[in-house]
Amino acid sequence: MEKNQAPEKPYWLTVRLSPREVQKLKKLLAQSAHCRNLSELVRTILFKQELTIKKRNASLDELKSEIVKVKGELRSIGVNINQVTHYFNGHPDPAEKRYFARKILPLYKKVGQKTEQLMVMVSQLSRL
Template sequence: MARKKTKDTAALLSQTILFRVRQQEYEKLLQLAQQSDCRSVGEVVRRILENRRILLFHKDTSLDGVVEELASVREELRAIGVNINQITRHFNASTQAHKRVFLAQQALEQYRLVGQKINTLLTLLSQLARRW
């Protein structure tokens, strides 16, 4: 699908400016483009020329381990939830009493796993709270 043509011809980037920079300066501009909301080095240069704001993004790598653990706990909780839904569906479809008791015990065990994961979450959150 093609891009719509703009009616405001003054807003088009129609003029080309060529200039050379040293490798070190180009690498700085490239690094600035990668750490900012700019998509290219050209956009960085245009914003500098126009005195427009460049938003820089900073990633705190000290929290990577905690964030990975939180993501894994979230996935485990999602899987446990899927298991509980399946057990509940089988429980509601079953008419045999002994099978319903067995499914209820399975659901109870899954809920205990949820309790363990919540304890893990609380310890991770307490670690995060100490860092703040």
């Protein structure tokens, strides 16, 4: 027998279920961390083996998507800062350097705002 192949189960057990019971089992199967099909789930329940349920926290999912959004915004701001810094270092004229320095200041302020936003999100994570 191969490693990944389940042991042979030659006996069949037929059980009649209501649509509601089938839905309940399918919901449990979707939440189960280890059962791959209904048969496995029913055997696990029937023989009182430990059933691990995966739970999702909707507020955590929402927070994760916000963090990903802020990460993208910070990456864009960083690219802009790098471009302005490149132009700044490439121009020897002091007037042009002042222009680029003034242009980069709002970008650094945005980084500060996004960092504060991330800190709020991290504190929310610590409360979950």
